[in-house]
Amino acid sequence: MTLKVMSGNYAQSYAACLARVQVISAYPITPQTSIVEKLADLVASGELPAQFVKVESEHSAMQVCVSASALGARTYTATSSQGLLLMHELLHWAAGMRAPVVMGVVNRSVAPPWSLGADHADTMSQRDTGWIQFYAESNQEVLDTVLQAYRLAEDPAIRLPAMVSEDAFYLSHTLEPVEVPDQSLVDSFLPARDARAVLVPGVAARLGSFTGPQQYVEFRREVAKAMERVPEALRQIEKDYQSLTGRFHGGPVEYYRAGDAEAVLVTMGTMTTTARTVVDEMRAEGHRVGLAKLRLFRPFPATEIRELARRTDRIGVVDRSFTFGAAGAAATEVAAALYSGPHHPVLSNFIVGIGGREVTPNHIHAMFDRLLAGKGPEVQWMDLPLPPEEVAHG
């Protein structure tokens, strides 16, 4: 185990290298680029004996990964924002092909207007593609999660692709200490890929196929069932990882001081770190507040959210993107998860941090205050000038 100061992007690169990926394919886009530049170095120096296919688009990058995966290779790619949107069609292919591709995504806003800042609109737009989605809070979590994602994606009972998302700049270009596990330790955690149900040269078989309505339903149901197995498999994988490294990131949802909380914010990614500090401060002032960090967004950890609702009366869901015509994606999921459960706490949705706008301690504080004060508007855009009617009531 070595402690190194590195960016979130390099944490992605080193994790892919430790996972002994065999085929890498990528196309440059800010702020993902340094991930693949580092991998190009590692391949060029011979440190990582992999094929790096430099492609003419993100669409082709994902196609290379899907096709390479079909022959049994362990594959990696990374992208962001527009690049992820261009991949969209192939994301469905990866899941339908049951190709355990792992992808790093640097969460960045979507144009127009052009902007480079952190924003979850890119990955939220992909939430229905059949990919497992992780959102990381720290560079350490990035590295650990990429390794765990391979174990999960390649589990014979799952065989689904997984993306590990990190916020633009707040992780991608932020340097912080990361513990890098030894290769031998990673090898014992992550064995070579189980390549069942892939094409074998010389054997007549078709991967992909077309079907009528009857069989198509069965294909989709198989993907749905594989998704259902993810939370339990992840818990076991984290347990194994913890026994090797001592680190544990909380499974599908990481709770922070939520056990006896009156009000809990549901967070994702880097905003969680700031929120922890605010929780500690508010606790010191006597407020019973806490956090539930969605580490996994697909499959959505509905069971954990229902459990949270059993213990707390006020839940605020913080979304770093907005689904036009509805609400924040996480808020919608939380509401849906609670509907069928017995506990229906007050629910608010805070839209914050879009397009790289900072999520400050003041924002977190304000969200807790509003949540504790009572039932506010269901969806609240933070950090915008208050409209007159809200000023009047505030």
Add this chain to the structure above:
Amino acid sequence: MAKLTIPAPELMRAGHSACPGCAPALAMRLMLKGLGPRTVVSVPACCWTVIDTPYPTTALGVAMLDNPIESTGASISGLRAAADALGIQDLNILGFAGDGGTADIGLQALSGMLERRTDAIYAMYDNEAYMNTGVQRSGSTPLGAWTTTTPVEDGARGKAEPKKDIMGIVLAHRPVYAATVNPSFPEDFVRKVEKARVLRGPRFFHIFAPCPPGWRYASDRTIEIGKRATDCGIFPLYEVEEGRYHVTRKGGALRPVSEYFQAQGRFSHLGPEDVARVQAQVTADWERLLRLENGT
């Protein structure tokens, strides 16, 4: 019994779902005869997606991978990368795509595959329109042809634009080998595939692929129409190896293109002046090809 002039083993199976008289089906049969069983085929959305029959059956005696319509070039790059990474030797990698999936929506991925020198064969079977969706014009539809999106009405005479020159586009990337083939000439077809098989680097085939419903002719005329296309110079047979041209069929003087047009309903509205214009272009293209072969 006469000696077989093409290999006996069948790697394309009966029972497939091609229309009667389908040249793309025959093209796949000949392609796999030339490549043999150690082949992985990547097939985008095209007629062959359907021809290969529904899950859980397949009409190929080799491994086949589906890919979306525009990414065949990337798919074969991925297959080769995996074969190299996994140490899989002696594997032919074939992309088998239609003209729309190659010359239109798939051009970017094809260009990428050629530029990065992927060691694979890309074959475009050219039935000169989007046939799987019911005969819409593609960039590869020839001048004057009727399709459902280039109708023949009072003010319209089929496609108003000439056919995209896919061989020219491919050759600009300097592949190690590129050839035109036509199922009406199976010996030439298989010989070129066998030649390409042992070369390394990007290789390309432009396959002439008549379509009875789309070109509006009776299903028994597929081979005959293919012969006419080559013998009138509309689809000359040649190969380009490391930049050197070689015309592989020269049947003396070219037959008039009208013999080719007459056989197909999609050209039945063309008048003598339309045919004369195409004839002039075909003659000029043929002479240019001969000059390229002679290096003059």
Add this chain to the structure above:
Amino acid sequence: MGATLEIRFHGRGGQGAVVASELLAQAAFLDGKMPQSFPFFGVERRGAPVTAYTRIDDHPIGIRTSITTPDIVVVLESSLLRTQPVTDGLREDGLLLVNTRNPAEELMIPVPVRRAVVDANQIAVAHGLGSPTMPIVNTAVLGALVGASGVVSLKALDQAIDEFVPARRAENRAAAEDGYHAVHVVEANTPFTPPVPQAVGPTLSLPEGPVATLSSELIHTSAWRTLRPVIHLEKCTRCNFCWKFCPDDAFTFDEKGYPVVRAEYCKGCGICAVECPPRVIEMVEEA
């Protein structure tokens, strides 16, 4: 409110079964009815069996499923009677209309229903619709349907053809008129017990993985053809051209090297007959 009238069309890709179902719906609308028509969304290939549906009612149709208990079944080509379960679900008081040269009394069908026949091939060819090997029979058959059932008025059918058929409108109208007059109807009689239709595909279970591993040779495509090749072996030179040019891999050889048609796969394209140098292959109509 009267019951919905349900009509099911069976044809082959390229014959116009789907267009027939649409024209019938248009004609019904011109008669003041509320129609619905749609094709079965399968793999439609020239020659492959296809199904299309039309519903007609005085009121808007309140169902969007395929038709399983039709009042009328229309068969655009008689060879489909052997290979497709065309009479499945046909009501006892229903009507079966078949395009055939044969008399209605000789139709071998498993249900005792009214039956009607028309030689629509002959009518279509006489009006220059399609080719002799692939006549486009839909308008002649629709005329016969009107003659046998009165399901729409002839005037409405004529108008629908004039408005919605893309080409050869006059010829198609004349074909419909001829079909109307030529159709011959006989009343219900005792059923004929047919052989079980051959399986056209493997039985499927739930997929255990996304990889397809069975051979397409489990699927027989003989039902696609209307003509089949007959090889006059006494004049065969064993040149292999029939095998070489077959897109369907439907030839094999006997121990002496003579070609043998794999009848379960031949789609009857006729390439072998055209390309045979000594011309010893003849395409004959399926019985």
